[in-house]
Structure formats: C-alpha cells, structure tokens
Amino acid sequence: MSSISTLNADLHCHSVVSDGTLTPEELAERAYANGVRLWALTDHDELGGQARAKVAAKALGMDYLSGVEISVTWMGQTIHIVGLGIDAEHAVILEGLRHTREGRSNRAQMMADQLLKVGIPGAYEGALHFAGNHQLISRTHFARFLVEQGVCRDTEHVFKNYLIEGKPGYVPHQWAKLDDAVAWIKAAGGVAVIAHPGRYKFNAMQMDELFKHFKHIGGVAIEVITGSHSPDQYKTYGKIAQQYGFLASRGSDFHDPHESHIDLGALPHLPDHLTPVWSLFQ
Numbered sequence: 547m548s549s550i551s552t553l554n555a556d557l558h559c560h561s562v563v564s565d566g567t568l569t570p571e572e573l574a575e576r577a578y579a580n581g582v583r584l585w586a587l588t589d590h591d592e593l594g595g596q597a598r599a600k601v602a603a604k605a606l607g608m609d610y611l612s613g614v615e616i617s618v619t620w621m622g623q624t625i626h627i628v629g630l631g632i633d634a635e636h637a638v639i640l641e642g643l644r645h646t647r648e649g650r651s652n653r654a655q656m657m658a659d660q661l662l663k664v665g666i667p668g669a670y671e672g673a674l675h676f677a678g679n680h681q682l683i684s685r686t687h688f689a690r691f692l693v694e695q696g697v698c699r700d701t702e703h704v705f706k707n708y709l710i711e712g713k714p715g716y717v718p719h720q721w722a723k724l725d726d727a728v729a730w731i732k733a734a735g736g737v738a739v740i741a742h743p744g745r746y747k748f749n750a751m752q753m754d755e756l757f758k759h760f761k762h763i764g765g766v767a768i769e770v771i772t773g774s775h776s777p778d779q780y781k782t783y784g785k786i787a788q789q790y791g792f793l794a795s796r797g798s799d800f801h802d803p804h805e806s807h808i809d810l811g812a813l814p815h816l817p818d819h820l821t822p823v824w825s826l827f828q
C-alpha cells in the first residue's frame with residue numbers, strides 16, 4: 547500500500563485559464579521536474595486548459611486526470627469543490643460552469659466601484675489586464691493589481707485588508723449550489739472532492755453538516771495535504787477523512803512561482819493509513 551500513498555500526486559493547481567500565471571504547458575513541465583507523476587490542472591470554473599494540460603502531461607510521460615475547481619455557495623460562504631477524472635467535454639459540466647461564470651464580470655465591476663470609493667481608480671481595467679485574454683476575472687486578478695499599484699506589498703496583504711467581508715472591494719456572490727456542482731462532476735464521470743476544508747470559517751456543527759451532506763450526495767474525498775493547510779491541519783483532516791469515510795487528496799493549489807508558498811509536488815506524502823483518492827483511478 548505504501549507505494550500508492552507515496553506517489554507524488556498533485557491534484558490541484560491553476561493556470562492562466564483561471565487565476566494562475568503559468569500556461570498549462572509550463573505547469574506540466576514544472577510539475578514533472580518537481581517529481582510529480584500524477585497531475586491534475588484544476589482551474590476555477592473553467593475547462594479551457596484541459597486539452598493542453600493532458601497533451602503536455604502525456605508528452606512528458608506523466609499520468610493526468612482532467613480536473614476543475616468549482617465555486618459553490620453553501621450556508622452563505624464560498625467553498626470550493628474539486629472534480630477529478632471528469633470528461634472535460636461533457637455537456638452537463640460545460641453548461642453548469644458556463645452558468646457559474648456568468649455574473650463574474652458584473653461582480654468585478656461592483657468590486658471596482660467599491661475600490662474607487664476608497665481612492666483606488668481603474669481597478670476593473672487593471673484586473674482585466676491581469677486576467678489577460680481570459681475573461682474570467684477573479685479576486686486574485688484584483689489583488690495583483692493592488693500590489694502593482696503599491697496599495698499592498700503582496701497578495702497575502704491584500705487578502706487581509708481588501709476584497710474580503712467587511713473590507714473594501716468585497717462583493718458577495720451567489721455561486722453554484724453544492725448539490726449541482728457534485729451532480730455535474732458525477733455526470734461527467736468524475737469524483738467530487740472538498741478542497742482545502744481547513745480554510746472555511748464554519749463552526750463544528752456546520753462542518754459536520756457539510757461533510758455529511760457532501761457524502762450523502764455522492765462526494766467521495768476531501769483534501770488533506772494541501773498548500774492551504776498547516777501541518778496541524780494535515781492531522782485534523784486526516785482524522786476527519788477516516789471518521790467520515792472519505793478518500794484523501796493531495797494538491798499544492800499552486801498559482802504562481804512568487805505568490806504560492808508551496809510549489810507543485812512539494813508537499814508531504816499522504817499518511818499511510820489514509821486511502822488516496824487516486825486509488826479509484828489505478
């Protein structure tokens with residue numbers, strides 16, 4: 547069993563197709579060079595990079611799972627659900643994601659209006675510039691603009707002082723419903739994974755409800771080893787995976803060589819006693 551848990555699988559990262567700064571090809575090369583042997587690109591609400599990522603992985607001799615990270619509103623908060631092993635051309639998930647992306651542009655305009663009120667002009671155009679040709683404008687693109695403008699020293703500083711609840715530039719948004727996101731992933735033949743559960747600000751009862759409900763609707767795994775968790779949280783969510791009968795996933799959530807604390811593949815292995823989500827794809 548140990549060989550399967552020590553596989554260097556990195557099943558969560560972002561390319562220029564959403565809010566990362568590297569192309570799918572650059573990510574594939576970086577992942578492979580860092581020792582990753584099973585990889586998934588999981589752009590936010592977008593499948594536009596999947597074909598390129600798969601081709602690039604294959605050329606390097608690296609196993610690949612098509613992936614996505616879906617934004618979901620649950621109990622008034624945004625949570626992320628990763629889908630792995632999906633058919634990236636399946637009509638149900640393509641249509642669902644198209645719906646989810648709608649409204650991002652309006653939201654971005656409202657975020658820019660708020661920033662203008664605190665004396666920061668041009669944020670919409672600035673964020674759009676960072677989003678490149680890709681029309682998926684996210685908070686990360688606004689964060690990079692605020693760093694470029696010298697408003698904050700880095701994006702971490704931005705996410706403490708701007709763009710979050712109670713701070714300038716925060717605009718609540720209704721993302722996909724949890725049941726829908728899981729249904730799209732299942733319809734496309736994939737498995738649903740709760741991304742970085744340690745990041746959500748729910749109380750213990752709400753977390754319990756989230757895990758139980760997710761399991762009830764066919765969710766199968768949670769991220770245990772992720773760039774968004776502290777070493778203590780590796781332990782906490784390892785226990786939770788066992789307690790609720792979830793498979794365990796591992797992924798850096800890599801976005802950019804300078805912004806991201808953890809590089810592709812540069813994470814601890816999954817603990818031996820957990821069953822990796824990739825056991826489903828062997």
Ligand SMILES: [Zn+2]
Nearest residue numbers: 615626741742
């Ligand atoms: Zn996420």
Ligand SMILES: [Zn+2]
Nearest residue numbers: 558560615799
């Ligand atoms: Zn992510």
